[in-house]
Amino acid sequence: MSDTAITAGALPAPKAENAVAWGFSRAQFGALAAMIVFLAVAPFVLYPVFIMKLLCFALFALAFNLLIGYVGLLSFGHAAYFGMGGYIAGYSAKALGLSPELAILGGGIVAGLLGAVFGWIAIRRQGIYFAMITLALAQMVYFFCVQAPFTGGEDGIQAIPRGNLLGVVPLDRDMNMYWLVAGIFLGSFLLIHRIVHSPFGQVLKAIRENEPRTTSLGYKTDDYKLVAFILSSALAGVAGATKSLVFGIATLTDVHWSMSGEVVLMTLVGGLGTTFGPVIGAAVIVTMQNYLAELGAWVTVIQGVIFVACVLAFRRGIIGELGNLLKVKL
Amino acid sequence: MEDLFGIPAPLLFGQVLLGLINGAFYAMLSLGLAVIFGLLNIVNMAHGALFMMGAFVAWLLLDKLGLGYWWALLLSPFIVGAFGVLLEKLFISRLYKLDHLYGLLLTFGLALVIEGVFRNEFGSSGLPYRIPPELSGSWDLDFMFLPIYRAWVVIFALVACLATWLVIEKTRLGAYLRAATENAPLVQAFGVNVPRMVTLTYGAGVALAALGGVLAAPIYSVNPQMGSNLIIVVFAVVVIGGMGSILGAVLTGFGLGIVEGMTKVFYPEASATVIFVIMVIVLLARPAGLFGRA
Structure with a gap:
């Protein structure tokens, strides 16, 4: 694999026997265990709402990485699915009075449907055109959300009730909400890992490496790309829906193009095409935004500088570089 | 006053003119994007930020040095173009061997930095810039009042686009450029300094944006956001027109500007999204774009 590939996976492909179980290598098992311990301990040490925010963005970045990292498709409009998931969940929890699990599910389904339509349109072109088309389509969603009555325009949807999970567990308590978010995150993480290591995922990686050759082997690459796009947008929608319930608010910020840029940055910083990279990248960027919030517009400048630095000198990202250093695939 | 399609004529023509002006900016920006993409193979995400910088340099020239509109028209493209040359030398030139998407990510990062710096320095609210006295006022055309400055913008942009087209299609330099777009190593083998040409092309595209x-x-x-709001529409324009043809880019730019203006009259709710809808239709009917090569 050459350094010219968009994926940062500059490591040699792992041999099948390297995998201990369920597609995880030994190093990945270690990292997974560390992550689960962190999820279990973190809310007692750190501020739970902050960890929830972090997990929502980590899920968003994981969903985005499914496309860029494993199919080689750069969607520059993923905010559309994240934001729309948030709006749908907020609207169904507040105006329709749906329970939180249905609200989140609804957010994911609507975002997936939106992704089905947009993906169907965007996969007609490749490479940079794909990126520009997804960006333009997301901007269309943004303008739609500015005008549509149910989104509340500039105010957004506010005071979204968290409700009771399955009608019994009150989510107003942060700890209850936390376990739900952690569960959604971990479940989605394992789902994405399962997708990537399934036969379907192998075809996706084949498309990333050489699409004409994959076509010549008899695979309808467009169908595979579309399914990957739908899965990615639905999971992004789940992330946005969960976030809107955590904070009780869904606004235009989450559908704006700068949010699309942020998820690219998170994934790039963590490591494109790595299993744990998007999680670490999201943690780094969200933490940075949290601590630098008082600097105002300088945060944008810093993010831009990180973008430039990553592209020029640091294309594997944190996890990619770490894996390279330790000679393992993370 | 007569009505056209049940719409008062001044309103209709006024919106068409506004559409033409937006179209002029779409045309100039998509032209620059197309030229840069042709030779450098990168999508210049910083194009909007550099457009904004052009406006700010004009404002700064007036505010700090007392140099008015005409000086700005001359100097600002040079200053911003030189800045573009610097960006190409320092950053972009390091990416030519990599996947095109890295160029997109890098220039997106540059755009964030430029926009952020200007927002810190000047805030998000806009700064006023006066129309030069020579171009203020308006002509009474019977069916509408035509502000002279707006007519000037449309005509000047048309001339600038035509000049760019002439340089690329009819001069020796343009021939080198077109040849290098097709096959850079071969042109270099004939003794043309291609890396320098690439740098200058980026500078020229950026100067056009400025x-x-x-x-x-x-x-x-x-204001610092004036570029980023515009550039996403320009990307849609580029997708619609296809990046294969210079005149195609100009025509698409102006045409879509007019369509947008008309939409403001007949169905204002859709005016922000009409270009994106057209993009979808074009992608379904002619995926390579109206003037694109498949």
């Missing part, structure tokens, strides 16, 4: 920024300064207020 020129658009100066033209836009008196119409819109000069």
Whole structure:
């Protein structure tokens, strides 16, 4: 694999026997265990709402990485699915009075449907055109959300009730909400890992490496790309829906193009095409935004500088570089 | 006053003119994007930020040095173009061997930095820039009042686009450029300094964006977000037109501007999204774009 590939996976492909179980290598098992311990301990040490925010963005970045990292498709409009998931969940929890699990599910389904339509349109072109088309389509969603009555325009949807999970567990308590978010995150993480290591995922990686050759082997690459796009947008929608319930608010910020840029940055910083990279990248960027919030517009400048630095000198990202250093695939 | 399609004529023509002005900016920006993409193979995400910089340089020239509109029209493209040359030398030139998407990510990062710096320095609210006295006022055309400055913008942008087209299609330099777009190593083998040409092409594309920024300064207020809002529409314009043809880019730019203006009259709710809808239709019917090569 050459350094010219968009994926940062500059490591040699792992041999099948390297995998201990369920597609995880030994190093990945270690990292997974560390992550689960962190999820279990973190809310007692750190501020739970902050960890929830972090997990929502980590899920968003994981969903985005499914496309860029494993199919080689750069969607520059993923905010559309994240934001729309948030709006749908907020609207169904507040105006329709749906329970939180249905609200989140609804957010994911609507975002997936939106992704089905947009993906169907965007996969007609490749490479940079794909990126520009997804960006333009997301901007269309943004303008739609500015005008549509149910989104509340500039105010957004506010005071979204968290409700009771399955009608019994009150989510107003942060700890209850936390376990739900952690569960959604971990479940989605394992789902994405399962997708990537399934036969379907192998075809996706084949498309990333050489699409004409994959076509010549008899695979309808467009169908595979579309399914990957739908899965990615639905999971992004789940992330946005969960976030809107955590904070009780869904606004235009989450559908704006700068949010699309942020998820690219998170994934790039963590490591494109790595299993744990998007999680670490999201943690780094969200933490940075949290601590630098008082600097105002300088945060944008810093993010831009990180973008430039990553592209020029640091294309594997944190996890990619770490894996390279330790000679393992993370 | 007569009505056209049940719409008062001045309103209709006024919106068409506004559409033409937006179209002028679409045309100039998509032209620059197309030229840069042709030779450098990168999508210049910083194009909007550099357009904004062009407007700010004009404002700064007036505010700090007392140099007015005409000086700005001359100097701002040079200053911003030189800045573009610097960006290409320092950053972009390091990416030519990599996947095109890295160029997109890098220039996106540069755009964030430029926009952020200007927002820190000047805030988000716009700064006013006066129309030069020679171009203020308006002509009474019977069916509408035509502000002279707006007519000037449309005509000047058309001339700038035509000049670019002439340089690329009819001069020796343009021939080198077109040849290098097709096959850079071969042109280099003939003794043309291709890396320098690439750098200057980027500078020229950026200068064109800055020129658009100066033209836009008196119409819109000069503010740090003026470029990013425009550039996403320009990407849609580029997808619709296809990046294969210079005249195609110009035509698509102006045409879509007019369509947008008309939409403001007949169905204002859709005016922000009409270009994206057209993009979808074009992608379904002609995926390579109206003037694109498949």
